[in-house]
Amino acid sequence: MKYVKIYIAVAVLMVSVVSFTSCNDFLKEKPESSIGPDDVGDSDDAVDVWVTGVYNKWLNTAFLYDQFPLVLEKDNDYTSGPDWAMAYLGAGNFQNTASECDVMWENLYQLIERSNFAIKYISAMTNATESYKNNALGELYFQKAFAFFLLTRAYGEIPLPLKAVTDGEDMNLPRESIPNVYAEIISLLEEAASLMYTIDNSAYQKGHVSAGTAAGLLAKVYATMASGSLSNAQMTVRTGTATSTNGDEVTLTLPVSKTFTKDVVEGYESFDTQACYTNAAKWAKAVMDGDYGSYSLLSYSNLWNKSYRYASEFMFSIETVSGNSDYHMGVGLYYNGVYNSSSRITTGHWLGNRYHWYALFDSDDYRIVDGVQHRWVNEYQASYNGGFYYPNNAEYTLKATGYDASGNKVADPVSPYNDGLSYGYNLGYECLAFTTKYADVTDNTTKDQDAPWPFLRYADVVLVYAEAQNELGNSGDAITALNLIRARANATLATTTGDGALTTQLAIRSAIFEERAKELACEGDRRWDLLRWGIYLQAMNAIGGYDESGVYKTRTSKHLLYPLPTDEVNANSSITTNNPGWN
Numbered sequence: 001m002k003y004v005k006i007y008i009a010v011a012v013l014m015v016s017v018v019s020f021t022s023c024n025d026f027l028k029e030k031p032e033s034s035i036g037p038d039d040v041g042d043s044d045d046a047v048d049v050w051v052t053g054v055y056n057k058w059l060n061t062a063f064l065y066d067q068f069p070l071v072l073e074k075d076n077d078y079t080s081g082p083d084w085a086m087a088y089l090g091a092g093n094f095q096n097t098a099s100e101c102d103v104m105w106e107n108l109y110q111l112i113e114r115s116n117f118a119i120k121y122i123s124a125m126t127n128a129t130e131s132y133k134n135n136a137l138g139e140l141y142f143q144k145a146f147a148f149f150l151l152t153r154a155y156g157e158i159p160l161p162l163k164a165v166t167d168g169e170d171m172n173l174p175r176e177s178i179p180n181v182y183a184e185i186i187s188l189l190e191e192a193a194s195l196m197y198t199i200d201n202s203a204y205q206k207g208h209v210s211a212g213t214a215a216g217l218l219a220k221v222y223a224t225m226a227s228g229s230l231s232n233a234q235m236t237v238r239t240g241t242a243t244s245t246n247g248d249e250v251t252l253t254l255p256v257s258k259t260f261t262k263d264v265v266e267g268y269e270s271f272d273t274q275a276c277y278t279n280a281a282k283w284a285k286a287v288m289d290g291d292y293g294s295y296s297l298l299s300y301s302n303l304w305n306k307s308y309r310y311a312s313e314f315m316f317s318i319e320t321v322s323g324n325s326d327y328h329m330g331v332g333l334y335y336n337g338v339y340n341s342s343s344r345i346t347t348g349h350w351l352g353n354r355y356h357w358y359a360l361f362d363s364d365d366y367r368i369v370d371g372v373q374h375r376w377v378n379e380y381q382a383s384y385n386g387g388f389y390y391p392n393n394a395e396y397t398l399k400a401t402g403y404d405a406s407g408n409k410v411a412d413p414v415s416p417y418n419d420g421l422s423y424g425y426n427l428g429y430e431c432l433a434f435t436t437k438y439a440d441v442t443d444n445t446t447k448d449q450d451a452p453w454p455f456l457r458y459a460d461v462v463l464v465y466a467e468a469q470n471e472l473g474n475s476g477d478a479i480t481a482l483n484l485i486r487a488r489a490n491a492t493l494a495t496t497t498g499d500g501a502l503t504t505q506l507a508i509r510s511a512i513f514e515e516r517a518k519e520l521a522c523e524g525d526r527r528w529d530l531l532r533w534g535i536y537l538q539a540m541n542a543i544g545g546y547d548e549s550g551v552y553k554t555r556t557s558k559h560l561l562y563p564l565p566t567d568e569v570n571a572n573s574s575i576t577t578n579n580p581g582w583n
Helices: 002-016 044-062 100-123 130-155 178-195 211-229 273-288 331-336 379-384 394-401 458-471 475-488 505-519 526-532 536-541 566-571
Strands: 234-239 243-246 249-252 256-261 314-318 345-347 386-389 422-424 453-457
Touching (some): 044 130, 100 130, 130 178, 130 211, 130 526, 178 211, 211 273, 211 314, 211 458, 211 526, 234 505, 234 536, 256 536, 273 458, 394 422, 453 458, 458 505, 475 505, 526 536
Parallel strands (some): 386 422
Antiparallel strands (some): 234 256, 243 249, 314 453
16 A cells, blocks of 8 residues: 555656756656546545655655765765766766766755645645644655755755745745755754654654654754854864875875864854754753653664664664665665675675774774674675685784784684685775675665665764763763763773873864764765864865775865756856856
């Protein structure tokens, strides 16, 4: 029944949605059915049809062709991969024929238009259950707010379509100021939080957003505003050049601590930093206290188990259908790869984290012990009976090959490397810290895997709370929240005394920032954390050019924003120029 509703909803919305600027071209969705909005009805089932049609946009077509959500992830200091996969967005070429940035703009504005259209029809219903109808409206307000949030982080000032084109929305809307955009986001999320069910409500539908999702996103929105507006602050990041050369030998380097003075993010100057952090802490604490439903951290052993995808830690995730070419995304393909019956990778497995990211962790942290692949075998390696191990440190070299750090054979390989294959390592994109977050899928022999995409996790909200409390001067509360994440990961707990003590606001700020990099890796957060803290250029340029995979990481001020689609600038009479530095 669910997929029947999906197809009906898509047909209805495709018939009904018309253009909104370009937005003109981007919002043109071709009719595929004669079903119209008046045929949907006026009932709780009709409400479901409209809501499902909006959710469907995340799957078809926003995720369908792989650019999204990877457009959120490729451009940061830790992500890497082969040059063909990183050559555009990942190498600073944001305005390119692959049009990854255009895809993001296009699909999010289509989602907003769908939401506006659905809101109109649901609002007019008189026979639907009042609470059911209100919850649906809250879900749609959330979808709009979340889309606006993603858009303004990426493009800066953006148009704000508040109603559907068929209801008279101007097709040539100007870009609104950053404060106006955030005011609309906050208004929508506050309304959504008041209307939606909590996850504890018997009427709540698994997989949907909830009142707690809106509250959690409000915390993140306020933290983004606060950190962007903060001035005269510093952040310490472990970074530096990727490799060192000694004669003909090239080796990976360990990251070194560099302290950057942050820039105030353009457009965020008028925000009251302390007031925004106060609100971030308030909303995060409300979620943590259970005011909007019962949320908790999963044990690490269950966190990325597909049996727990609807657990309360996952506040907003996009779920796909295994083997379904219409309802899939490229997350499993790019991060996990496609395997054959012999458990060899035939394609994919392209994006991973650099060694500087891996080196941030304690050696027994579950997020690298279990959260990183330490062994894999590509199909082409069958010809020489080989495989790869990671990382190329003394511990794993000994496990995989039996050789010690001096190159002496001292033991036999241990499980799982004692399978008769010859394991090796190379310096480049084939040997990165590949995540296991998306590995537990129904069928890894298809590229259409049912790996999820976690847009918002409870762990993120906890770290936002820690950040806010530290900036408000409450270091004890900040460290307590930080340690909730560290304890789950089997990491060394933060302390204010002894070795590694965090004794200053800068030290705690930097520890929380680094914890976000470790906990939320490969979830589309790192670039946006660098940007909102005003250290994106410093962190990227500290790499000194190319990373170990040969990906160019140097950036200039034009990279602070994605370029608007050329069609948008050409078609929208209210937008005459692109973002600085872009044609």
